[in-house]
Amino acid sequence: MSINSALLAGVSGLTANSAALAAISQNIANVNTIGYKRTQGEFSTVVNSQTTGAGYSAGGVLATARHYTSQAGQLQRTTSGTDLGISGQGFFVVTEKAENLNPTDARLFTRAGSFSVDNMGYLKNTAGLYLQGWPVDAAGNITTDPSDLTRLSTINVGSVGGTAEATTRVQLNANLQSSQNVSAAATAASTTPVGTGAYDPATNSMAMYDPEAGTGVKPDFEVTVPVSDSKGGQRTMAISFLKSSEPNQWYAEIRAIPADDVTTGAGLANGQLKTGIVAFTQDGRLDVDAMAALGADALFADPANATLNFGASDDAAPAAGGANWAAGLGIAEQTVSFDLTAAAGGLTQYDSASVVQATLTNGTAFGNLSEVQIDEKGFVTAIFDNGVTRQIAQIALATFPSPDSLSEVSGNAYRVSQGSGTFNLKGAGTGGAGMIGASQLEASTVDLSTEFTGLITTQRAYSASSKIITTADEMLAELISIKR
Template sequence: MSLYGALFSGVSGLASQSSAMGAISDNITNVNTIGYKGAQVNFQTLVTKQVSITEYSPGGVQSKPRNSIDVQGLLQATSSSTDLSLSGQGMFVVNTTSNPAASGNGMFAYTRAGSFKVDKEGYLQNVSGFFLQGWPLTPTNNNVLAKPTETTIDGNTYMKAYKDTTGQFHYVNQNIINPQEMKSLNLKTIGGTADQTTQIKMGANLPAGDTVYDPSSTASTGLHQTSVLMYDSLGATHNFNINWMKTNANTWDVQNKTNYFSATPTTLTGTSTEATAVFKVSGDADPITNGSAATTVVPAATKMGFFASGGVIAWTNAAVTANKLPVGAVFDVSAATTSANNGTYVVKTGLQTSAAIATNAAAHAITITHGTTTSTITGCTSNAGASTVTFGTDPGLALNDFVYLSSGSNTGYYKVTAVGAAPTYTLAAADYITVDTQPYEAQRGVPAPSGAAVMNTYDASGNVYGSQGRLDFTVSSRTDVLALNGKSMVFTVNGKSLAVTFDTTGTVTSAAGHEVVIDLSNTAYTSGSDVATLVANALRNPRNWDVTTNASLTGGTVVSLGTTLPLFRANGSSLEMVQQVNGGATTVNVSTLGAYCTQSQTRQWSSAIPSVDTITGTFILEAINQTSSAMIFNGDGTPQTINVGKFGLAWANGAQSMTLVPNGTGADQRITWFVGNASQADGMTQLGGNYQLSYLTQNGAKFGNFSGVSVGSDGVVTALFDNGVRRPVFQVPVATFTNPNGMESLTGNSWIETNISGAYTLRQANNAGAGSVNSASLEASTVDIGTEFTTMIVTQRAYSAAAKIITTADQMLDELVQIKR
């Protein structure tokens, strides 16, 4: 048995060494194959169970091939950015077809051969015909479903997602390899793509030494402006200004404060008798009936007095009722005897009436303001029955003079109705209003840029901090003006609507359905500026919004007199709107204005699933419910509270609106605005020194021609454009295995998993033990030619020795046969 065993043992040696020679031949022939992993043949004994202690039963040898897949090959530099190699553990994921989801075919495999080139369809394909797989990247839309897929690249947040055949985003599951979760990188689809801005990050130092901003002083500090660039979904660029205004110690707001209505920003000139001044409010709701778009609310010949202190105007005309000049009304004074009092004013406090003269028979002191003179007179008495005041010293008043008295008994504004025996005067209690002698209006938030309808500023939770809108009238000729005839704009607050209708015939009067009429019959009106001015005057007139002063509002009052209206003003051909704290949400519908108002093309997301961005011609000037200051700082200059964090825009230039999608899916197209974290100096700070911008970054990209790609060590593929823009578009993941040497090899220098290798784990490159990606380099074969030749010699000798065993055993058998002979 031992001789025959020796023969078979020798045969097993020949077979095993032949196997080893086969591995050596494969290794040598693949010495220049990219990503090739050298094979080795190890040997193990074949043992025959020994049944005797005096005889040996030979077994032989058995070969065990082993691919050293986990051995790192040397990296060699190339000139192609799409040549990829891995330094460390893991493999690229590839597929045999470019679009397995569409074809229903294809097989996923794994490789280290990263010599990828662009095929005729734009896909990255290696020399073996496998297509590179990975995760598409796009700027985050802040959807809650996108959060698990988000990654931060160069300070900007991207999500692993792509749009499916319905146009909706599919958010990638990063743990699964299948045709829905992994896509082939196609460079042809990159060119000419524009990205909207989804993130803005800003850091700056607000000077701690600044005073609270005073707009009336040109030397005032406490206001700093930064211009910010952003991109819409069409790649168009827009600039808007962020104003930081100091409003209290360690407190800053995102707002400006200007003379919004170009009112007269000075104190009144004291005038005891004014008899020629005329007060008019522009923007009457019914200019045809009233004969003018400007309503005379205080007619000429009304006796009145102007008081510098407090900005008070007093009169005794019963026809001038409280609703003639409500709070917030903008009115013009003309033809005043004291010309310095002519100008534009804003009502700060509505009509009030002074108390009638009260009796005080005891001698007492009265402070009296008469014209420009204020003095205190002692020894005065007063009589309620006669409405008289007897002064201790004659103040020299004349009939119809207006005075201000201040005493324990009588304080208020009065008109001299009779001059008695000096120093006794009969005084009638006067009505009065106060005007804002510091007519600086706060414009909270950020002005809407050109092409937008509204720009809202939110805190991180979505509460409204500020809301500003605009209407841009594109009228440029008398023909354009005539085309507006009969068209309307509708403003709705709390379900109540105010329709503003254009009339070029000069015949339309205010009525239900066109509660405010804009009279364009004057042939001098030929421009967008003319239209914007008339509309602004009408909308800022509080009388047009209340049914008590505009009977055409058959549906009821839209905004009551004395309550808060948005600010409206014309700026060239644009109508600017600013929401105020305590103002109601105002829906603006200009859809019927067509080509004559840019905002007739305003787009909004629908509530459907999937949501569709369509032209509605409407937008909302939102109600402010975040009334706290934008930022309050700690004593160390870091933020204590931050109440700004997002921007939302409704576009009217064809771009998708950057708003919250109202379909309950959580999709959010708004811009995230990072200004720092609480108690950290990583954004806005308030320290000594000057205002200094530390950084200002935003993502997004305008249109540009694709010029190439670069690949980072984290596997992020960045598209390069000829306009200098760099945009991450793809991420190459790395698949790792518990036992990579247990994988099954395929033709084309690739492998598939087996039970021995264990299941794959997808990781981001250069993270959690996965290797890093190297661009413009390839991993060389792990074959060492010297080692292979040495092993070949050893194998050859081993093979010869095994053959010698067979010949020797054969000779011994022959000798045994010869014994019989």
């Protein structure tokens, strides 16, 4: 009977509008939920099969929920460096537990990036879900995999200890006074035969100088250079200069202070690391060609490749002219390069007082973790108070062919569904994945004006559906009363 179908159509209208009201209520309740994606009830007509000449049978309406998961919310600035927002496509990969993850443990996906460091150092959002990323291996490399979730691990910033960085480069900006008087020891070294008390890097060197004992030769000028070893320990090198009687040439020695910090091979003594001659041009610059012509007699035959090599403490005895760190120090091998021809200065010989303008090194002493920063590519970097930075991990972003078809779970997260398609793991800014914004959070996509308007229309539609039922009831009552 058509009246019965009208009655049932009214019931379907009540059911459908109830579902729409539930979706609107969910949206309004989550208007301030970080990363929330609005849901909307959408209606579709239900049509019953009709028999010709038998009247019309109303089918009613069916409500389905449509999830706008792919709709991006506005990024809002925060004061926390671990708050993360995604500008573009992609979801953070999260898990419900931080440690001992198995392949069977659920991996969820979310845009809610309000992460903070928990008591174990893991990054966890307000729903208690832990952020996943590709870790840095022992060699400092990050190996990404677009399809294997088990290659991800929970990002931990609390397990990062202190670090140090060994010195590998020294830039020396210093001037040697060209009018420096030639000492008696240097003069004696240039006579034939060699005079009494002559300077000799092997038997009467600047490294042997001791005014109280009356040994060695006093340098005309000396520069000390701080050096950090592989453990962050502070070592000291000294570069001593003695003006030669040969114009534009100086004797030079590089030595360790104290001398027992190193073990040296034949030809070196008293902590010496390198000895030789430094030559200058007539306009006061380092004479690279002259030093190349000096060959083995030069401090560095090739000033552009001026390096000192220290063997490790546990290496075998050094060869002639070589040096190891002392066995008691227990430190690793090290190569220190000297920049003596820097455009900003370098080593010069002008007729002004001998002076050191700057000694620049790149090594650092031991430093503690001061902060953790996350850049737009998702690289998590530890910054130490000694200026050293070290990457910890890279945040993985998951993209889907149909993100609107993901299945919702509690905690403002999603699971893979048959309709969503399989995930694809990417680094931020690659393969269509969005960029990551640190100190930003994605706002809810709920628009209150739209929801309140929908609330009014849904209420009216519900009332109208109830009128269908009451009207159909009155018509049935009229039909029943015909017999009276």
